[in-house]
Each structure stands twice: as C-alpha cells, then as structure tokens.
Amino acid sequence: QFDMPEVPMPEALVDARDIARDVGDQLPAKMRRFMTEERPFEFRPVEPPAFVHREERAPYMHVWVRAGDRLPDDADLHRAMLAYVSDYELLGTSALPHGLRYGTGQVQMASLDHALWFHRPMRVDDWFLYVLDSPNASGGRGFARGRIYTRDGMLCASTSQEGVVRGWDERRDPPSHPASQE
Numbered sequence: 001q002f003d004m005p006e007v008p009m010p011e012a013l014v015d016a017r018d019i020a021r022d023v024g025d026q027l028p029a030k031m032r033r034f035m036t037e038e039r040p041f042e043f044r045p046v047e048p049p050a051f052v053h054r055e056e057r058a059p060y061m062h063v064w065v066r067a068g069d070r071l072p073d074d075a076d077l078h079r080a081m082l083a084y085v086s087d088y089e090l091l092g093t094s095a096l097p098h099g100l101r102y103g104t105g106q107v108q109m110a111s112l113d114h115a116l117w118f119h120r121p122m123r124v125d126d127w128f129l130y131v132l133d134s135p136n137a138s139g140g141r142g143f144a145r146g147r148i149y150t151r152d153g154m155l156c157a158s159t160s161q162e163g164v165v166r167g168w169d170e171r172r173d174p175p176s177h178p179a180s181q182e
Helices: 016-022 029-036 075-085 091-098
Strands: 041-045 060-067 107-118 128-138 141-150 155-167
Touching: 016 041, 060 091, 075 107, 091 107, 091 128, 091 141, 091 155
Parallel strands: none
Antiparallel strands: 041 060, 060 128, 107 155, 128 141, 141 155
C-alpha cells in the first residue's frame, strides 16, 4: 500500500463547521445552512478551506473524517456509511487549481461517476484520513481520486470520481438553477 501522508492528527485541527461559521455572513444562505448544520459526519480539514475567496491551490486535500456517533459492530453498515461520505470533497479537489469554490456561487459541480474499492475493514466512527488528489481538470470536467486510511496508517479504501465542473461569471452568465442563487 501507499504510505499514509504525515499530517497533523485530528485533535490538532478545527471542525469544518466552525470554519464555515467564522465566514458565514459572506456565504450564500443555502451554502451557509449546508456548511453549518449538524451532519452525520465530522470533518477536520488539514488545509483550511477557502469558502469565500477565489484562491488557486494545488489539487490536493487531506481531511480527517469520522461519524458523529458510535455505530454498531456491523461491517456492512460501516461500508455503506463510507460509501456515502466518500462523495464529500472528492470532486471539489479538481476545482482547486482553477480557484473555483462552491461557496462563492460561481461554480456548478455534478458527479458523472463515482467508484469505491474496499481493501480492508474499518470503522467509520473512528477517525480516518481522506487523502484526495486531482490529476486532471479540463474542458468542464474534473477527475479526482481518494485514499482512505485509518489513523494508524492502514489503507482501507480507494475512490475515484469524474464530474462536471463549470465556473461562471455571475455578471455575464448567471446560474440557471434558482436554488443556487439564494
């Protein structure tokens, strides 16, 4: 397996909801609600997210994740929950080099396909590191990959996703979906 990257442990990081609350008044209402409401998972990003400002970054992210509550000892449930949460942040990684942020209201993203491979059993109610990268984003499409490690460095799953990633200038080309204009 690939070695787990050396990053700060989750106890040294801030929950993404707290980061969003700090800039909440600058986010569109729909995004503010989504980013600050109670969720089934806790996210602690290693690289602070830029919810508001357009900032070009390398196409890499590291996020510690865990379920908000203790779950039963059911391997199928843990795999299902991992499949659910593996969609978070994945496609957005491909937008990082372009300075596109969902919270700015200037990007549309939609998954076209998403795959997940389970290598070893794990618990989603223990902290795990989601290591994300995007080797390519062009022509309105983004491709991203992810590796999921237990906190002791065991690679338990891998993901990939391709999706539509479209940026627009709201002054010239407003989004057509009314909910995105809140």
